[in-house]
Amino acid sequence: MAYRDEKLDEEKVFKDPVHRYVHVRDRVIWDLIGTREFQRLRRVKQLGTTYLTFHGAEHSRFSHSLGVYEIVRRILENFRDHKDWNEDERLLSLCAALLHDLGHGPFSHSFEKAFRLDHEDYTQSILLGDTEVNRVLSGVEEGFPKKVADVINKTYTDKLVVSLISSQIDADRMDYLQRDAYFTGVSYGHFDMERILRVMRPLEDQVAIKESGMHAVEDYIMSRYQMYWQIYFHPVTRSAEVILSKILKRAKELYKNGYEFELKPVHFFSFFEEAPSLEEYLDLDENVVMYYFQMWIREKDPILSDLCERFVNRKLFKYIEFNPNLQMNAWRELYDLFEEAGVDPRFYLEVDSSSDLPYDFYRPGEEGERLPIHLLQPDGGLKELSRLSEIVESISGKKRTDHKLYFPADTIEQISDEKTKQRIKGILYGREEQ
Amino acid sequence: MLEKHARLMHFLNSCEEVVGRKRLQKMIFIMKKCGVPFEEKYEFHFYGPYSEELTLRIEEMCNLGFISEAMEEKRNYYQYRYNLTDSGHDFLEHADIERPELGGYISAMNEKSSRFLELVSTMLFFEHLPKEEIEEKVYTVKSRQNYKQEELEEAWAFIRELRPVS
Numbered sequence: 001m002a003y004r005d006e007k008l009d010e011e012k013v014f015k016d017p018v019h020r021y022v023h024v025r026d027r028v029i030w031d032l033i034g035t036r037e038f039q040r041l042r043r044v045k046q047l048g049t050t051y052l053t054f055h056g057a058e059h060s061r062f063s064h065s066l067g068v069y070e071i072v073r074r075i076l077e078n079f080r081d082h083k084d085w086n087e088d089e090r091l092l093s094l095c096a097a098l099l100h101d102l103g104h105g106p107f108s109h110s111f112e113k114a115f116r117l118d119h120e121d122y123t124q125s126i127l128l129g130d131t132e133v134n135r136v137l138s139g140v141e142e143g144f145p146k147k148v149a150d151v152i153n154k155t156y157t158d159k160l161v162v163s164l165i166s167s168q169i170d171a172d173r174m175d176y177l178q179r180d181a182y183f184t185g186v187s188y189g190h191f192d193m194e195r196i197l198r199v200m201r202p203l204e205d206q207v208a209i210k211e212s213g214m215h216a217v218e219d220y221i222m223s224r225y226q227m228y229w230q231i232y233f234h235p236v237t238r239s240a241e242v243i244l245s246k247i248l249k250r251a252k253e254l255y256k257n258g259y260e261f262e263l264k265p266v267h268f269f270s271f272f273e274e275a276p277s278l279e280e281y282l283d284l285d286e287n288v289v290m291y292y293f294q295m296w297i298r299e300k301d302p303i304l305s306d307l308c309e310r311f312v313n314r315k316l317f318k319y320i321e322f323n324p325n326l327q328m329n330a331w332r333e334l335y336d337l338f339e340e341a342g343v344d345p346r347f348y349l350e351v352d353s354s355s356d357l358p359y360d361f362y363r364p365g366e367e368g369e370r371l372p373i374h375l376l377q378p379d380g381g382l383k384e385l386s387r388l389s390e391i392v393e394s395i396s397g398k399k400r401t402d403h404k405l406y407f408p409a410d411t412i413e414q415i416s417d418e419k420t421k422q423r424i425k426g427i428l429y430g431r432e433e434q
Numbered sequence: 435m436l437e438k439h440a441r442l443m444h445f446l447n448s449c450e451e452v453v454g455r456k457r458l459q460k461m462i463f464i465m466k467k468c469g470v471p472f473e474e475k476y477e478f479h480f481y482g483p484y485s486e487e488l489t490l491r492i493e494e495m496c497n498l499g500f501i502s503e504a505m506e507e508k509r510n511y512y513q514y515r516y517n518l519t520d521s522g523h524d525f526l527e528h529a530d531i532e533r534p535e536l537g538g539y540i541s542a543m544n545e546k547s548s549r550f551l552e553l554v555s556t557m558l559f560f561e562h563l564p565k566e567e568i569e570e571k572v573y574t575v576k577s578r579q580n581y582k583q584e585e586l587e588e589a590w591a592f593i594r595e596l597r598p599v600s
Contacts, residue, residue: 118475120477154478155560155574155575157574324436324439324498325499325500325521325525328524328525328528331435332528351435351436353436353491355438355439355487355490355493401493401497403498
């Protein structure tokens with residue numbers, strides 16, 4: 001039997017708190033899960049720094065990837081024998097679902113910004129390079145790794161396959177919303193996924209939703225909206241993210257200036273040069289990063305030491321709401337006052353904006369760039385979701401944006417020059433103590 | 435503060451006005467591919483490179499009053515027109531950013547249609563591939579646009595012309 005068709009003698013199941021069970025029957029899928037590149041995802045948290053706000057959020061990209069695979073597997077059970085679904089694409093879809101996050105590094109977002117990296121490039125490199133994953137995929141057929149890479153890159157010929165893991169209602173989002181809600185312990189990420197899976201229909205190059213399933217989709221859209229503001233963009237999590245970015249910026253600056261680290265950050269050298277090889281990239285997981293942060297608390301450089309202490313022991317920056325237009329002068333004055341007080345504003349003053357963590361809220365088409373969610377009418381026609389749903393219509397046009405100013409309140413209290421300290425507090429809190 | 439926003443304001447200031455969200459998306463992507471230091475992350479969406487970050491950053495600047503957005507109703511869609519406001523000019527004046535000369539890129543792109551810029555940006559998205567594969571990709575992912583070989587040739591020439599501009 002060809003490797004692509006090989007089945008395990010006995011179905012393997014992973015117990016999963018979100019989907020109850022993840023079922024694996026295909027030999028290829030089982031072998032992929034066993035590769036070192038996939039196992040590495042156990043050491044990358046799905047929600048990065050969110051665990052500092054919601055202590056339960058310790059789940060990994062490994063469990064999310066299995067979850068996305070399981071959802072696609074269930075969708076394809078329903079698609080089987082449907083005229084618009086090509087069953088030959090089944091294994092490709094499952095592999096792409098399982099491997100879609102393979103290139104994520106430690107604290108992905110901050111690392112990508114600090115070192116100008118793109119996890120998607122590394123996903124492609126892992127799939128196409130000299131890796132265990134590539135060897136498993138190559139066993140299916142020549143060119144199969146490239147096909148998986150194209151699906152994940154959203155450039156595969158069959159758009160229906162791409163839609164399963166990358167569209168406005170896809171397996172990726174359906175898993176992370178539920179999983180993140182479960183592990184953070186909040187109640188607003190839930191929606192009736194079983195219902196959505198039952199009303200999904202393959203239709204030429206997209207997945208449409210039967211009109212009767214509209215209310216289940218409304219719940220899903222609301223869940224996305226609420227999870228963003230309540231979890232993903234939580235201001236305390238953003239504070240941790242700001243400190244993390246500053247640590248990376250400081251460590252890189254010290255390295256570039258020839259600073260002698262007590263503990264040489266050998267795992268970071270290629271990142272500081274903004275050109276880690278695939279092997280170097282894969283070697284740096286969150287366990288390694290946290291080891292360095294712990295050790296850097298003892299560094300001589302006071303800024304690096306302080307920032308690491310803050311991150312490891314959760315002594316986060318405080319924040320206030322900030323309008324960069326109306327408070328432009330306040331910003332300039334604060335910057336100067338921080339410098340006067342010997343608190344380097346490059347590391348201790350930051351305006352964080354909602355665009356620093358892009359929000360994938362539902363938009364009914366961006367001049368044709370993003371395919372909207374289409375509801376399948378009884379007569380076979382398609383209608384865009386927000387045209388039929390008042391609830392979705394009411395939130396899809398909203399442009400809520402947010403800016404906060406982060407600063408170390410405890411450090412400000414320690415400023416010795418009383419006049420400077422009071423002026424800073426006056427700007428930040430709107431009052432100066434006598 | 436808001437350096438990434440300021441770079442976009444510098445672009446808007448350089449071209450005075452941009453009409454169309456898609457056009458704005460493609461112009462920034464093409465300049466980024468030419469080495470202009472924009473930091474917005476692009477992904478391939480259904481019909482080409484698209485940056486959610488850019489969309490959101492533009493919305494933020496509109497909400498802050500740094501840029502104005504005027505919506506115009508066309509036959510089958512809405513078109514958006516962007517300009518830098520007085521507040522935007524004031525903010526930009528004090529922003530601590532590099533200000534690369536963008537005039538050459540802007541005038542070259544302004545002479546071209548959005549459809550053409552869409553083609554160029556798609557080709558640049560796949561630029562790590564050999565030329566034949568890039569063209570194959572364009573025909574695959576842009577099948578609905580029915581690009582002709584002459585348009586691809588024109589796009590190659592345009593990319594060659596654009597890249598030396600500094």
